[in-house]
Amino acid sequence: MKALTWNGVNDLSVERVPDPQINNRQDAIVEVRLSSVCGSDLHLLGGYMPAMERGDVLGHEFLGDIVEVGADVRKRSVGERVVVCSFFGCGQCWYCQNDLWSLCDNANTNPGLTELTYGQPLGACFGYSHALGGNAGSHAEYIRVPYADHGAFPVPEGVSDRAAVFASDAAPTGWMGADLGGVKSGDVVAVWGCGGVGQMAARAAMLLGAERVIAIDRFPERLAMTAEHVGCETIDYTQTDVGGELLERSGGRGPDVCIEAVGMEAHTDGPVNLYDKAKQQLRLESDRPSALREAIYHCRKGGTVFCLGVFGGLIDKFPMGALLNKGLTLRGAQQMGQNYIPMLLDRIAAGDLKTDHLMTHPMSLDEGPKGYDMFKNKKDGCVRAVLKP
């Protein structure tokens, strides 16, 4: 089959690779309909995440049709149109049964790698390095889906492919940030980043009852898209003082919940950006955390900062003093979409949650390298390039 493979830093190609097979009794094989690029892929593309190997198939946000199931798949069947959660879990370990799906004890076939790196083994994700299991990604004609009963969800009739594909990752990730960040009625919520995940986090905060939601970015087209399709307030951080704006819009308190949806390649104005880039290039820090620093700094006393953006290693100049002395709660997680995807699909069907606008650049799988170039370099207002095998 054809697939988009990683061949080194900023080096992608479309190649022939072996078809996936049922390796376990709880596997399913899905014929991919649509597969979206994701901001977190850029960390792989840029070489910031280790444990990538030439020939690895990228992609973790997708939907498709089930074409084969293993002997122990009970809930899913051939022919179903399903959206698949990017992180998969066994559904039986303590973590899965306590709704901590991306921390599954059994899904990652390479547990020793993250156990040595992070202290405990992580769960598994499609197309996201051998540290997270080395599972082939979804930028391909077919993909193997382990534990299919727990991670593949039927798409309701009436929900289009282009809307449903974002229920795989962007929407549940964003929802998780607002949910686990504790957003409640009357809150003021600030979201750093107006990409797909940031927009979904902002919409989730609104649907969870936030009084004001303010999304922050620098790209005019993303700010405009967020204002139009999410319906929240926006701030262009290149045009104004973000801190002053947030204080003004929150009665001088600061946002109750700050959601960071940027990750390890954050950009900021001024010398701090150069400082972080230099340290990252010199390997004195692996991740650039300027948006996370800002979220901690601007959060109200006693508030919550939720980190959705992907970080892989170590950061510098972490504002521990602000965190401690303001009594903040800091939390982060890789997405746990199994908790949210059915509800999100229902909300998409009902019109509460709009996702299809994120697909700014549909294209063929063969155009995948071009799609990543457009996405990475924000060409032509690209928010998401979505590949159709």
Added chain:
Amino acid sequence: MNGKALALSGLAVGGGAAVLIRRWKEDASETGGVNDRWHTVTINRPLDEVSVNGRLPEPLAMLGDKIEVQVRLAPGDRGTEVAARLRDPVPSGPAGAGARLRGQDPRGPVRRALRDCRALLETGEVLSPDRPPTTHPGPGGKLISVATGRAREEGRL
């Protein structure tokens, strides 16, 4: 038993334990290694499903007399804790690091067996990785292949 006798017996027990510990360490050092520590996993299943009629789960049972095993109820409804350690001393320091680099760490099969037990008891099977893992086994890929080939036997477990 009066207080003095209790203290003496306690001292004796303590002394005996100290002697045992010293002998344990001496035994280990004579063979150039150290005594293995307990490697432990918590399995989200009740104790009577983990150890059926006192029998060990298959992956651990296959290690036979090479290991000691403890099975106990985990606190807080977390299932069952299973701990295993090798009876023979294991390499430490530079020798231990070398063994790990060469893929000859005797603790590797213990870690794998514990992980396999958990997967089998919780899900009924051990998840297999995608095959083949790559179509381009270059130098970097070979390094990753070595790391992933041993990842189930490595880590902090």
